[in-house]
Every structure is written in C-alpha cells, then in structure tokens.
Amino acid sequence: MSPLTQDQIDTKLQGFPNWEYADGMIHTAMEFANFTDAFAMMTRIAFEAEKRNHHPNWYNVYNRLEISLSTHDAGGVTEQDFELAGIIDSLVDPA
Numbered sequence: 001m002s003p004l005t006q007d008q009i010d011t012k013l014q015g016f017p018n019w020e021y022a023d024g025m026i027h028t029a030m031e032f033a034n035f036t037d038a039f040a041m042m043t044r045i046a047f048e049a050e051k052r053n054h055h056p057n058w059y060n061v062y063n064r065l066e067i068s069l070s071t072h073d074a075g076g077v078t079e080q081d082f083e084l085a086g087i088i089d090s091l092v093d094p095a
Contacts, residue, residue: 003076012082019085025057025070026077026085030092032063041065041092048087054080056088 004012009021019028032038038060045067049055057068067088069081 001071001074001078001080003071003074003078009077016082016085016089018089021077024076025068026081027066027068028085028088029064029066032065035062038063038065044091045088048091049084052080052084054084056084 009026013019013021013026016026018030019026021027030041032041042058042060042065045056045058054071057070059066069084070076071078071080
C-alpha cells in the first residue's frame with residue numbers, strides 16, 4: 001500500500017470537513033458532554049479499528065478526544081486512513 005500524494009490528500013480532505021493534514025497524518029478533534037461520553041466513543045472506534053487492524057493515535061483528556069491517522073507500514077496517509085476517518089465520522093455523527 002502506497003502513501004497518497006499531497007494532492008490526493010488535499011482532494012480527499014474536501015470530503016472530510018472535520019479533518020486536516022499536518023505532520024504526515026490526518027487529524028481531528030472532538031468534544032463530548034463528559035468523560036463517559038468521550039470514552040464510550042473511543043470504545044466504539046476501537047472496535048472498528050480492531051476489525052480493520054488499523055489503529056489510531058489518539059489523546060483523551062476529560063471530554064476531549066484528538067485522533068490522528070496514518071499508515072505506519074506505508075510511511076504516510078493511505079486510503080485505509082480515509083476509510084477509518086469516514087467510519088469515525090459516521091459514529092460521531094450518524095446521519
């Protein structure tokens with residue numbers, strides 16, 4: 001799996017308004033009503049990540065969750081990262 005080019009990442013990010021690219025990863029941050037809600041979302045994301053054997057870098061303090069995605073084996077952002085970002089977005093804001 002090859003990393004995406006900067007142009008490919010920029011194009012894909014147009015469909016991911018809550019994500020940005022920096023330091024070789026795509027990033028998002030979100031806030032919840034409390035720690036329990038943030039932790040519950042982390043758990044839901046963890047199950048999806050485990051199914052795909054693709055795990056986020058994340059940071060949680062109280063009600064805030066920050067997530068960064070890259071494909072370490074590929075050395076950059078790949079389609080796999082955008083797939084997981086889409087799943088995360090659908091879990092956070094189900095339509």
